[in-house]
Amino acid sequence: MTGTHHDVAEFALIDRIRARVANRGDVILGIGDDAALLQVPAGKHLVVATDTLNAGVHFPHDTAPADIGWKSLAVNLSDLAAMAAEPAWCTLSLSLPESDTGWLDGFLDGFLALAAQHRVALVGGDTTRGPLSVCVTVHGFVEPGRALLRTTARAGDDVWVSGTLGDAAAALDHWRLGTAHDEVLRARLDRPTPRVALGLALAGTAHACIDISDGLMADLGHVCRASGVAAELDLEALPASEALRAAYEGEQRHALQAAGGDDYELCFTAPAGSLDDIARLAAQAGTAVTWIGRIVAGEGVQVFDADGQAWLPSKVGYEHFG
Amino acid sequence: MTGTHHDVAEFALIDRIRARVANRGDVILGIGDDAALLQVPAGKHLVVATDTLNAGVHFPHDTAPADIGWKSLAVNLSDLAAMAAEPAWCTLSLSLPESDTGWLDGFLDGFLALAAQHRVALVGGDTTRGPLSVCVTVHGFVEPGRALLRTTARAGDDVWVSGTLGDAAAALDHWRLGTAHDEVLRARLDRPTPRVALGLALAGTAHACIDISDGLMADLGHVCRASGVAAELDLEALPASEALRAAYEGEQRHALQAAGGDDYELCFTAPAGSLDDIARLAAQAGTAVTWIGRIVAGEGVQVFDADGQAWLPSKVGYEHFG
Numbered sequence: 001m002t003g004t005h006h007d008v009a010e011f012a013l014i015d016r017i018r019a020r021v022a023n024r025g026d027v028i029l030g031i032g033d034d035a036a037l038l039q040v041p042a043g044k045h046l047v048v049a050t051d052t053l054n055a056g057v058h059f060p061h062d063t064a065p066a067d068i069g070w071k072s073l074a075v076n077l078s079d080l081a082a083m084a085a086e087p088a089w090c091t092l093s094l095s096l097p098e099s100d101t102g103w104l105d106g107f108l109d110g111f112l113a114l115a116a117q118h119r120v121a122l123v124g125g126d127t128t129r130g131p132l133s134v135c136v137t138v139h140g141f142v143e144p145g146r147a148l149l150r151t152t153a154r155a156g157d158d159v160w161v162s163g164t165l166g167d168a169a170a171a172l173d174h175w176r177l178g179t180a181h182d183e184v185l186r187a188r189l190d191r192p193t194p195r196v197a198l199g200l201a202l203a204g205t206a207h208a209c210i211d212i213s214d215g216l217m218a219d220l221g222h223v224c225r226a227s228g229v230a231a232e233l234d235l236e237a238l239p240a241s242e243a244l245r246a247a248y249e250g251e252q253r254h255a256l257q258a259a260g261g262d263d264y265e266l267c268f269t270a271p272a273g274s275l276d277d278i279a280r281l282a283a284q285a286g287t288a289v290t291w292i293g294r295i296v297a298g299e300g301v302q303v304f305d306a307d308g309q310a311w312l313p314s315k316v317g318y319e320h321f322g
Numbered sequence: 323m324t325g326t327h328h329d330v331a332e333f334a335l336i337d338r339i340r341a342r343v344a345n346r347g348d349v350i351l352g353i354g355d356d357a358a359l360l361q362v363p364a365g366k367h368l369v370v371a372t373d374t375l376n377a378g379v380h381f382p383h384d385t386a387p388a389d390i391g392w393k394s395l396a397v398n399l400s401d402l403a404a405m406a407a408e409p410a411w412c413t414l415s416l417s418l419p420e421s422d423t424g425w426l427d428g429f430l431d432g433f434l435a436l437a438a439q440h441r442v443a444l445v446g447g448d449t450t451r452g453p454l455s456v457c458v459t460v461h462g463f464v465e466p467g468r469a470l471l472r473t474t475a476r477a478g479d480d481v482w483v484s485g486t487l488g489d490a491a492a493a494l495d496h497w498r499l500g501t502a503h504d505e506v507l508r509a510r511l512d513r514p515t516p517r518v519a520l521g522l523a524l525a526g527t528a529h530a531c532i533d534i535s536d537g538l539m540a541d542l543g544h545v546c547r548a549s550g551v552a553a554e555l556d557l558e559a560l561p562a563s564e565a566l567r568a569a570y571e572g573e574q575r576h577a578l579q580a581a582g583g584d585d586y587e588l589c590f591t592a593p594a595g596s597l598d599d600i601a602r603l604a605a606q607a608g609t610a611v612t613w614i615g616r617i618v619a620g621e622g623v624q625v626f627d628a629d630g631q632a633w634l635p636s637k638v639g640y641e642h643f644g
Contacts, residue, residue, distance in 0.1 A: 028367055032548070033472050034404040034533060035371035037464070040362045045350055048445065049357035050413040050459060054452030082356040091372040093457045123370065130376030135415045135457035137372060142359070150355050211356060226354070 049079035069110030077194035085140035095130035148209035169260020230298035371401035391432030399516035407462035417452035470531035491582020552620035
């Protein structure tokens with residue numbers, strides 16, 4: 001308990017961050033004052049999301065600083081992607097057990113590499129002492145009426161998902177067991193790809209959208225509840241990476257795909273008959289998408305196996321709080 | 323390490339928060355989707371600040387949940403006040419060791435009471451498992467060119483401060499020693515008053531402004547460095563509360579006033595000759611202000627005692643990182 005919020009060592013960290021930050025024309029005033037001054041484009045809505053990653057909860061303690069930096073921004077950009085928002089700015093609140101410039105430099109390597117990919121300017125934040133924790137808030141823009149919501153799925157819609165499912169959960173499973181390590185899977189856990197271009201491309205065509213952080217069934221369940229509909233998924237249609245197929249098969253692979261979290265793929269619904277449009281938009285965005293089921297009247301998410309039998313994973317979701 | 327970001331207990335917490343949140347007409351979409359959709363008034367700049375409070379670092383472990391809630395928003399609103407920004411929205415990222423609805427209800431009592439005072443809408447965030455930590459991001463508006471900055475103090479300016487100094491540091495000193503407890507002082511530590519109305523009133527008249535989180539000398543030092551000027555303060559002019567005078571005298575009191583943190587008063591500079599204007603604006607805002615010195619050419623913050631001798635507190639500032 002120090003009684004102050006900042007100190008000499010902390011200012012050195014802030015200077016270190018400030019020296020590496022890129023700018024944008026719409027940042028009137030960035031890091032260095034009590035707050036940032038920003039210019040939202042006329043006629044656009046501001047889109048804001050925030051997410052915290054805590055050591056040992058959201059990433060294994062042995063995660064490289066650069067990967068923590070990347071992931072802390074990626075999970076937030078993924079929220080903007082799911083809204084079809086164009087990313088613009090972020091703030092970073094970093095709690096560190098001790099002042100460690102080597103750790104910070106590594107963290108910034110990952111954080112700023114992803115920020116540069118999406119032209120996101122880091123405009124403010126704080127560093128403070130505490131258990132390792134990273135809180136990021138991202139800001140983006142969307143034209144009024146163009147945002148993709150959770151409330152707008154309709155019975156009859158197709159359900160789609162980007163990329164592949166279960167890779168991050170597989171890497172976590174490997175890490176937990178300590179038995180195997182696959183670079184490709186681990187990279188999917190440590191460096192998720194926010195599907196920003198896909199989200200933007202889908203605006204105006206897709207109906208509802210969410211990013212998959214808690215697992216496909218759980219997250220699509222949120223969409224269904226918010227929209228007052230149900231979903232029927234085809235288990236065999238769920239996309240799997242080669243790495244996942246090589247490491248897991250059958251029931252275990254299916255559970256990872258349907259219920260494993262941390263993939264940060266987009267799950268979205270679109271009107272039946274928009275198959276060609278979706279394929280074209282996804283190709284333009286450079287992101288593979290797969291049809292996995294449909295929205296129907298009712299409630300809940302049901303998954304059907306190759307025999308048309310209702311299927312449940314052995315464990316749906318995990319709990320933070322006991 | 324759970325591998326997912328949210329879980330059943332966490333959704334219950336989020337529902338609990340959502341049920342109590344007030345709305346504003348400029349919140350297009352609040353809590354409940356991947357991100358919030360917000361409408362910044364045409365022609366205004368967006369002002370964004372973020373600050374994290376960690377248990378044991380920014381507040382004693384025995385702090386009441388309602389006070390933690392209040393303070394976590396107050397320190398952020400104080401940043402907006404120092405920019406002369408009108409508060410509008412906030413996000414909340416809450417890390418809790420365990421799901422505790424009683425704790426959360428208390429936290430929200432304090433957080434939402436202050437939010438209501440300033441018509442701030444809570445528009446998003448997350449709750450997650452981890453050591454107790456509260457990350458808040460606040461958003462406000464300011465007309466272009468009206469923000470109060472750290473870079474705009476000029477030689478010849480008067481230096482002013484709002485309220486009284488040293489109360490929060492005194493309460494912390496009491497808490498550390500475990501010898502005394504004063505309700506008035508402790509309330510100043512636990513429930514700081516963000517000087518929002520004063521900041522707004524000063525726009526257009528004051529030159530530079532900062533809020534005092536690290537201590538008067540340290541924070542005015544930031545203004546001086548940013549503006550390329552120096553400050554000369556009158557030790558006897560620093561305002562003290564009756565509670566502080568009753569508990570501390572002489573050197574010890576002066577040190578708390580000049581170097582103690584956590585008061586969240588505004589320190590600002592204004593042109594010499596604007597004394598009457600400042601007094602009128604402060605009265606309109608309902609906040610006492612006190613002249614404490616002047617800005618001069620040079621660098622650094624010097625304090626002079628009643629005999630005109632240069633004075634230094636025994637300890638300036640505290641360090642988070644060792």
